[in-house]
Amino acid sequence: MQTPSDKALVPFISVKNMMALVHHIGISAFLKGLAAEIEADFKRWPKFDKTPRVAAHSDVGVIELMPTSDGEMYGFKYVNGHPKNANEGLQTVTGFGLLSDVKSGYPILLSEMTLLTALRTAATSALAAKYLAPNNARTMAMIGNGAQSEFQCLAFHAICGVQEFRLFDIDPSATAKARANLSRFGLNTVACSSAEEAIQGAQIITTCTADKQHATVLTDNMVGSGVHINGVGGDCPGKTEIAPGILHRSSIFVEYPPQTRIEGEIQQLAPDHPVTELWRVIMGEAKGRCSREEITLFDSVGFAIEDFSALRFVKKQIQDSQFAEYLDLLADPDEPKDLFGMLLRAAPNSIAA
Amino acid sequence: MQTPSDKALVPFISVKNMMALVHHIGISAFLKGLAAEIEADFKRWPKFDKTPRVAAHSDVGVIELMPTSDGEMYGFKYVNGHPKNANEGLQTVTGFGLLSDVKSGYPILLSEMTLLTALRTAATSALAAKYLAPNNARTMAMIGNGAQSEFQCLAFHAICGVQEFRLFDIDPSATAKARANLSRFGLNTVACSSAEEAIQGAQIITTCTADKQHATVLTDNMVGSGVHINGVGGDCPGKTEIAPGILHRSSIFVEYPPQTRIEGEIQQLAPDHPVTELWRVIMGEAKGRCSREEITLFDSVGFAIEDFSALRFVKKQIQDSQFAEYLDLLADPDEPKDLFGMLLRAAPNSIAA
Numbered sequence: 001m002q003t004p005s006d007k008a009l010v011p012f013i014s015v016k017n018m019m020a021l022v023h024h025i026g027i028s029a030f031l032k033g034l035a036a037e038i039e040a041d042f043k044r045w046p047k048f049d050k051t052p053r054v055a056a057h058s059d060v061g062v063i064e065l066m067p068t069s070d071g072e073m074y075g076f077k078y079v080n081g082h083p084k085n086a087n088e089g090l091q092t093v094t095g096f097g098l099l100s101d102v103k104s105g106y107p108i109l110l111s112e113m114t115l116l117t118a119l120r121t122a123a124t125s126a127l128a129a130k131y132l133a134p135n136n137a138r139t140m141a142m143i144g145n146g147a148q149s150e151f152q153c154l155a156f157h158a159i160c161g162v163q164e165f166r167l168f169d170i171d172p173s174a175t176a177k178a179r180a181n182l183s184r185f186g187l188n189t190v191a192c193s194s195a196e197e198a199i200q201g202a203q204i205i206t207t208c209t210a211d212k213q214h215a216t217v218l219t220d221n222m223v224g225s226g227v228h229i230n231g232v233g234g235d236c237p238g239k240t241e242i243a244p245g246i247l248h249r250s251s252i253f254v255e256y257p258p259q260t261r262i263e264g265e266i267q268q269l270a271p272d273h274p275v276t277e278l279w280r281v282i283m284g285e286a287k288g289r290c291s292r293e294e295i296t297l298f299d300s301v302g303f304a305i306e307d308f309s310a311l312r313f314v315k316k317q318i319q320d321s322q323f324a325e326y327l328d329l330l331a332d333p334d335e336p337k338d339l340f341g342m343l344l345r346a347a348p349n350s351i352a353a
Numbered sequence: 354m355q356t357p358s359d360k361a362l363v364p365f366i367s368v369k370n371m372m373a374l375v376h377h378i379g380i381s382a383f384l385k386g387l388a389a390e391i392e393a394d395f396k397r398w399p400k401f402d403k404t405p406r407v408a409a410h411s412d413v414g415v416i417e418l419m420p421t422s423d424g425e426m427y428g429f430k431y432v433n434g435h436p437k438n439a440n441e442g443l444q445t446v447t448g449f450g451l452l453s454d455v456k457s458g459y460p461i462l463l464s465e466m467t468l469l470t471a472l473r474t475a476a477t478s479a480l481a482a483k484y485l486a487p488n489n490a491r492t493m494a495m496i497g498n499g500a501q502s503e504f505q506c507l508a509f510h511a512i513c514g515v516q517e518f519r520l521f522d523i524d525p526s527a528t529a530k531a532r533a534n535l536s537r538f539g540l541n542t543v544a545c546s547s548a549e550e551a552i553q554g555a556q557i558i559t560t561c562t563a564d565k566q567h568a569t570v571l572t573d574n575m576v577g578s579g580v581h582i583n584g585v586g587g588d589c590p591g592k593t594e595i596a597p598g599i600l601h602r603s604s605i606f607v608e609y610p611p612q613t614r615i616e617g618e619i620q621q622l623a624p625d626h627p628v629t630e631l632w633r634v635i636m637g638e639a640k641g642r643c644s645r646e647e648i649t650l651f652d653s654v655g656f657a658i659e660d661f662s663a664l665r666f667v668k669k670q671i672q673d674s675q676f677a678e679y680l681d682l683l684a685d686p687d688e689p690k691d692l693f694g695m696l697l698r699a700a701p702n703s704i705a706a
Binding site: 008114148327329 | 367681
C-alpha cells in the first residue's frame with residue numbers, strides 16, 4: 001500500500017481542535033479577529049459569487065449548502081436546522097465547512113462548523129451593531145438564552161463594549177446556564193422574568209429563540225425609539241420573532257436580500273419593502289443610523305460569505321500549528337491518468353479482480 | 354477535555370480505506386453491486402429531490418455541489434472538474450461526499466469520492482448499456498484512455514459481458530497504461546491508432562476524453578447503424594465529443610434533462626430536442642432500443658442520485674467493518690443548549706477568556 005501524497009491530504013479541524021484553537025487565541029480575541037475578517041470581506045462584497053443557500057426542506061427541519069467564492073478560494077458550509085433536535089439531546093444547528101483552491105479545485109481545509117457558526121453569527125451581529133447601534137450603548141437585552149446566547153453577549157462585550165446583559169428565556173434554567181457561563185468573563189448579567197423586563201434600559205435588543213413557527217417575542221408596544229434590534233432567531237421560512245408593527249417603524253439592514261426576504265423577519269413584509277444591505281453601510285455607500293430616535297434592525301439570517309471569512313480566518317490561524325489533523329480525502333495517483341493503476345497497486349499482495 | 358460522544362463522530366472513508374473496501378469486495382463485484390443499487394434508485398426516481406448541480410465556474414474549471422434526498426437520507430457530493438490539472442500532476446476530477454439523516458440533519462457518512470465517482474460513472478454507463486445496447490454486444494471501442502477508461506471497460510465486462518476492448522487515445526502511452534491495467538483481468542484489448550480503427554466491429558462505442566472544448570471525437574461519417582454510443586466525456590458547458598450529425602441520427606437517453614441540456618452532448622441541439630429519461634426505460638415506462646438498426650446514445654453527465662446510491666452502497670458495506678475511521682466532526686454538548694459551556698469546559702485547566 002502506498003502512503004498518500006501531500007496532495008491527497010486535507011487539513012481537518014475537529015471539534016476538539018477547534019475548541020483548543022479558540023482557547024489558544026482566547027474567545028474574545030477570536031471573536032474580534034473573526035469580526036475583522038468578516039468586515040474585510042464585506043468591504044469587497046461585489047467580488048463574491050452569491051447565491052441563496054441550497055435548501056432541502058422536510059417537515060422537521062432543513063439541510064442546507066451555502067457556497068460562495070471570491071475567485072481565488074471557494075467555500076461552502078453544510079448546515080442543518082432542526083428545532084426539535086434540542087428535545088432529543090441533539091444540536092438544533094450543526095455544520096461543517098470546506099475551503100478549496102479555485103485554480104485546482106482541490107480542498108485545502110475541512111472544518112467543524114457547529115462552534116465556528118456560533119462564533120461567526122455572534123461576530124457578525126456585533127459587527128452590524130458597531131455600525132448601527134446608538135453611540136455608547138452599554139446595555140443589551142438578550143431574549144432567548146439557548147446555545148447562541150453567550151456567544152452573542154461575549155461578542156457584544158468584546159466588539160461593542162456592552163457591559164450589562166439583561167437575560168430572559170421562557171425556560172429559567174437556560175437563563176441560569178447563560179449567567180453561570182458569562183460570570184466567568186466578569187460580565188454583568190441580570191436575570192429577567194419577562195421580555196418586557198429584559199428590554200428596560202437596553203439600547204440593544206437581541207432576539208434569539210428557536211421555535212420554527214411565527215412567534216412574537218417582541219410585540220409592537222414593547223419597543224420604543226432609539227434602540228438597535230439584533231434579530232437572530234428569525235432565520236428560516238415560517239420562523240420569525242418580531243411583530244410586523246416594529247418592522248414598519250424600523251430601518252432594516254440585511255445581509256443578502258434574496259435570501260433574507262425568504263428566511264428573515266422581512267418575510268412578513270411586502271417583497272419590495274425597502275432594506276439596506278449591511279455591506280453598503282460598512283463600505284460607506286449607504287447610511288447606517290441617521291438619528292438618535294431611529295430604530296435600527298439587523299435582520300440576521302447568516303450568509304455564506306461569513307462562513308467563508310470564518311474558514312479563511314481559521315485557515316490562517318492553523319498555519320504550521322498543532323490544531324490540524326490530515327485526512328486522506330483525495331485520490332492522488334503518481335500518474336494522474338492512472339487512477340485505476342493506483343487502485344490495483346493497493347490490492348493485498350497486488351492481486352486484483 | 355471531554356471525549357467526543359458517539360453523536361459527535363461521523364464515519365469517514367479515506368482513499369486508502371475505499372481502496373481496501375473495493376479489494377475486499379472485489380472490483381467487479383463492487384461495480385455490479387453499485388449498478389444494482391443505482392438501478393434500484395432509478396426505479397424510484399420520482400421520490401428524489403432533484404436539482405441541477407450548483408456550479409461555481411472559473412476560467413480554468415468548475416467546482417460543483419450535487420445534492421439530493423429521498424426523504425429519509427440526504428446526500429451531496431463536492432466535485433471539481435479542471436482539465437488542466439492532469440498537466441500539473443493533479444486529478445482532473447476529485448471529490449468527496451456526505452450522507453446524512455433527514456430527520457436530525459446529522460451526517461452519517463463522509464467519504465472520499467474520487468475513486469467512488471470513477472466507479473459509479475462506469476457502473477451507470479454499463480447499466481444504461483444493459484437496457485440500450487444491441488443484444489449480444491461483445492466488442493466495445495474505448496476512445497480516450499485516461500483515468501476513467503479502465504473502470505468503463507471493467508464495468509462493461511462485468512455487467513454487460515463485453516469481451517473485447519478496442520482502445521484509442523491521442524496519447525499512445527495512455528493506451529499502453531490502460532492495456533497493462535486491464536490485462537490483469539484477462540480482458541481482450543486491442544491498441545488502435547485512430548478512432549476509426551477503434552470502432553471497427555464494435556457494437557458499443559464509449560467516448561471519454563477530457564478537453565474542455567468542443568472536440569469532435571466521433572464525426573458523422575464514422576458511425577454506422579445499430580451501435581450504442583456511451584458518451585461520457587461531454588459533461589460540462591463547452592465540452593462535447595460527438596458530431597451533431599450523429600446526435601440527429603440517434604435516440605438519445607439522459608439522466609436528468611435540465612442538467613444534461615446544459616452539460617451534455619445535447620447542449621449542441623435545440624433545447625426541445627426529444628430525449629428519453631433513462632429511469633423511465635428502467636421502470637418500463639419508456640422504450641429503450643426499438644430495432645437492430647437504431648443508434649442509441651447515452652449522454653452521460655453524472656447525476657446526484659448516482660452519487661447518493663454509491664454513498665448508500667458504501668454505507669451498507671462498512672457496517673461493523675474495519676473500513677471506517679471516526680471523525681470528531683459535530684459538536685455535541687451533554688446539554689444541547691450549553692454549546693458555550695462545552696467550549697468553556699474544554700479550556701486548558703478550565704480557565705476561559
